[in-house]
Amino acid sequence: MEKYRRFADQFTGINPFLPVFLNKKKKASEIILKLLLGPILVLIRLPLILIFALLLVLYHSIFIHLLVVNSFKRVVTLFNHLVCLRVILFLMGFYKFKTSFKILSKEGSNKSPPPKMNSGFIVLANHTSPVDYIYMTYLMSPIFSKQYISTKDSSQTKVLLSPLSFFQTIKAAFSLDYSIPVQGDDTELAKHHDQKLKVISLIQSSFDEHKGPLCVFFEGAKTNGYGFLQAEESLIQDIAEVQEKYRREVVVFNLKYTDKSHFSPINTTRNPFLHFILLLTNFSNELKVSAKGIPFQDTTQTGPLDIKQYKESIYSFYESSGIKKMQVTWREYQKFLDYWQNSQSKQYIEEIKKRE
Template identity: 25%
Template sequence: MEKYSRWRDAGTGIQPFLPPVPPRTESSLLSTLSDAVHYIVGPIQGLIKLTLVLVLSLLYFLVNKVIGIIMVCVGPLARIWSRLWSTIFLRLILIASGFFFIKTETISLRRGSSRRSNNSGGGQQSTSKASSSSVQSGDIIVTNWTSYIDVIYLAYAYDPVFTQVYPQGKVRRIGFWKALRSCTKIPPPPLEEQEQEEQEGLYTLRELQQQAKENGWGPIVVFPEGTTSNGRALLKFAPVFNCYQPSERNGRFHVLAFRYEYRNLPPTYTVGNQFWHFCKLCTQFYNTLSVKRLANDDVPCNPAMTSSQEAADLASLAGKNATDDLVGGQLTVCLGNMSRLRKTNLSMMDKRDFLEYYHLRDKKSARKQEQQTIRNKKKK
C-alpha cells in the first residue's frame, strides 16, 4: 500500500508492519472445492474451536492462577504447579486453535556440522547437546516476535517471565496475559517522555536475570525487537544487551526463531483487531508453526561457546551495525542466520509511528462514514 510506503525498509524493500499477502497458488478444481468447503465449514468449526479455547482459558486461569495463589505459600511447589498446568492447558489451547503439530528443530550454524534434529510434538529437543541442557531460572530466551501465538507457545514450553522492552534498553516484567495483549499496544515511548511513576519497576536485563535466578521465577523471554513484525524480516534490536560483554561466558542465552506457513490467513499479527484475527485463525482447518532453536555452543556469551575465533567473527559482524550493544549485534547475526530473515533498519519506534498513523486514518475513515450516513438519512 502506497499510503504506508514511508515504513518500507530502504535496504530490503520489505514492509514489516503490514499483514503479509498470502502466497499465490495455481487455481485448480481441487483448490476451488477446498476453498468452497472452507467458506461453508470454516465458520462452524471456528465457533467450535473458539468455544473450546474460551473454556480451556477459563480452566487455565482457575487452576493455574486462583489455586496457584494458595500454592505460593508452599514455596518451590508453586513453580512446579504452574509449569505443569501451563504445559497441559496451553498445549490444548494451541491444538484447539489448529496448531496440531509444531515442528521444532535445533540448528547449528557451523559449517560441516550435522547436528540438526526434528520433532513434531512441540516440546524441546533432546537429541543434541544444545537441546539436552535444560533451560533454567534466570536463563534468557531471545526470539523474534511475530504473533500472540509466539507468547502462547513460549508459556507452554517454558512457563517463563515475559518482559516489555523499552527503546533505551530497559525492560519491565509483565505477566502472560499482558504479554498477549502487548501485540495490540503501541510500543512504549522513550523514557524521557514518561512520567516518573511510569519509570518505576524498570530493570536492566542483567538485574532482572539475577532476580529471576535467585527467586526461581523461571527463564526470561526477551523480544528485543520490542514489537511484532509480519515474520518477513527482523526489526532493529533495542539495546537491551548492552549490560553484557562479548567476552563473557556466563550469559546463558537461548535463541529461538518462529516461522509460520500459511495458505490463506497468516497467523502473524501486526495490526488490527486481535480478537477478530484469532476468530478467523480458528476458521482454518489447521495452522502450521515451526520453531528453530540455535545450538547452545553457537550462542554468544554462553559457557558452551568454546571457540574464541567464532566469538571474534561474530563480534566483527556485529560491530558493523552495533556500536553500543555488541552482544545484541551478535545475537541479531545469529537469529538472522538461523531464521534466514533479512535484517531491516526499522525499529519499535517506527512501529509506534506506524500504529499512530494507522489508528488516525481509522478514526478519520469512521468519522467520514458517520457523516455520510447522517447525510443519507437527511436526504431520505
C-alpha cells in the first residue's frame, strides 16, 4: 500500500512490517468454514490450553522455589516445559514440526536431531510470531532477553540485554515488542531497568546458575518473514567475543510459518490476544524450523572470524532460505507501529474519505 511505502526497504522494495494478509482476499468458503468450525475449536482448545498454562504458572510461582540445586532445577524445568508446552502447541494446531538442523558436534560431525543446548550457548533467531517464544521454550527453555539500545551516538550504538523472567516472557510474547531506545550512554542505559547486562555477563550467569542457553531475537523487532532486519553491530561484536572466549558455537535458528492468510501465526500489527484467538480457529498450523551452528573460528584459518565474516555467516543462512536482507531497522518498526495505529483509527479514515 502506498501510504506505507516510506517504511519499505529502499533496495528490495519490501516492507517487512506489513501484515502478511494485507493484500489477500478472503475466500467465501474459508469464511463459512471459519464461522462454522472456528468457535467450536476455540471452545474446545482454549480451556485445555488455560489448564496447562496454569500448571506452568504454578510451577514458576511456587514449586521452582522449592528446588535448591540449580542443576536439578534445570532438569525439572526442562521436563515441565517439554510436556506442558508441547501439549499447548498441539492444541494450537502445531501437530508436528518440519526441522532441519546442522549443528556441529565436538567431533565435527553434523547432528540431525534437535540440538540439546545447555547453559552457555547463544541462540540467535528471527522473530515473526508469539509462537516463537513458545516453541523455543519448549525446545530448550532458554533465557530470553530484551534489547536496550543507546541512541546518543549512532556511530557508536551500544546494546545491553535485560534477561526476562518467565512472566516477563509471557508479557513479551503477547505484545508487539521491539527494542527499547535509550537516549544516552551505558550509564543512562543502566538506569532504565533493574538488570541490564552485557552478553558476557548473561552467559557467565547462565554457566554459574544452570539457567540454559541465551536466546536473542537479534532483529530487535517482529517482521512478516519476507525479509530479516540486521542486528546492531555492537551486539554481534559482543556475541563474537563471548563465543571466542567460551569456545561454543552460536546457533542460528530460522522459524518459518507457511500460512500467509488472515489467520496466520505471523503477527506484526494485530492485537496479540485477538491474534491468539484467531490462531486457534485454524485446524492445523505449520512451523518449519532450521538451525545452523556458526563456528567460533574460520575453518580455513587459525584465528577467529572477523566481524564482517561473522555477520555474513549469520545472514547468509537466512538468505539461503529465500529471506532477503533488509536495510531498515527496528527503529522503522517502532515508527511504523505508531503510524499504523493512527492510520487505522476512525478519525484518520474519515479524513481520508473527505479528501477523496
